[in-house]
Amino acid sequence: MPRLMGMPIHDVTMNEAVDRVIDGLARGRGGTVITPNIDILRQYRSSPDLREVFEGTDLLVADGMPLVVSLRLQRTPVPEQITGTDLLWAVSTAAAAHGHTVLLAGGLPGDADRAAEALRRRNPELQVQTYPCYVQPEAEAQQVAEMSRAVVESRADIVFIGLPFRTQVTTMALLREEMPATWFFGVGSSFELVNGDRARPPRWVQRMCMEWAWRLTSQPQLWRRYLVDGMPIAARLVMSALRTRWQRQPIPVPASPSPVSSG
Template sequence: MASGRTPLLRVAPDAVLLADEPLFRGDVRDLLDEVDRRRGTGRTLVTTPNVDQVLVLRNDEAARRAHARADLRTVDGLPIVALARLLGDHTVRRVTGADLLVACSAASAERGWRIVVTGGAPGTAVRAAERLRTQHPGADIQDVPFPDLTGGEDGGMVVERLRAIRPDVVFLCLGSPKQEAWFLRWEDALPDAVYVGAGAAVDFAAGARRRAPVLVQRLGLEWSWRLLQEPRRLAHRYLVRGPAFLLVVARSLLAARERRPDRA
């Protein structure tokens, strides 16, 4: 794991490393192929680090453990992609949990994958599964209610449902780091599947929230769209914590400059 003197993001000869762990390199089709290869081979954890989660990695031990445990780490944040490009890599692409949910739903209809969606407000996963089945006729997409753990309910009931369903891919839409912490807590009891920490993907799929227009996404301004939708919840994340990413950028660029051969 990256030390205080090691930049959070750096480009190695054969990998792009975030906190010393490799990021997935490729687009959503490449990621879908990798998910296909890993189905049924064990418990695969996919994380989708965004700028806020990158900042949390600096001083949160639980977040670092989940980051190190992940099998695949796909970037959800154009600023991270842009920094990788400034460091000389053009293979890292932005692939969000919402993107992967749509792609896996299509794969369910085409290849017979069994998909589970869990998380969100009460009833959200139900609506998400219904809408995805409508959009992808023939898809096997099921919802599993997630209990209110703050009320003392046992998250083990989700494990039992998953073991009965035997899914290929499970979208844990609990928000980070809760979704990763739940996976680590119950990992040994979970059935073999690909588990994706997908945050707000269930809300987008259910129609509870609207994703930013494609142009806004491509300009890297989806954060502003989400801020307008949920100012109370997201203002601190984007307006207070977010600017600290500039320090990550500066340290990463400075470290790369110091490693250049012509400065040896």
């Protein structure tokens, strides 16, 4: 399994990721899915608790293009970028085809409901429920506990959770114990993208690893996340990838001298 600065990433395509979920459900086995980007890598590096959660996660795919490029740079490439939003669409389509139930939990007020409507428009047969939950710092514990009870009561096969990252992964880990046959996806703010409140950047912007700049044009309040917190870890990531690449270079073996024939 490839790793970036110690963080594991699974070497899978989108189709393979979806197949892993559907095959697991057919066997009565659930799991957890995390889609790391640069900011998640930063949190992973700074938290032993998060590192432990990652080691117990069933599927980790590279959401951020800088991670994909760095994996290529260090010669441990993955087939493609897999965003949480793309997974939400693809897994929901597969769920509709196989009769599995889906729950969208979390998000800003109204986001989960409108995202569910968008998913139904593409897959009218999709069985999808929602539980909106926009957590407030002063009431987070109670709100997450109430949401978790609703998730357990839903008995959904697949749950997409849109909460702040640390809250999201710890909640998923706890729910995994309560619902071992359910797949849990941490999708952050993906509901906004599914329901059209926020646009994805053009593909060329993503390929150039400039999605952060695109996002700052519409969400300047994120300047600290990208410019203060993000830039240092991005620089360290590139240096780490180059160092790993150098360490993986084969050491040339000098050719043995040809024996001198006598006579």
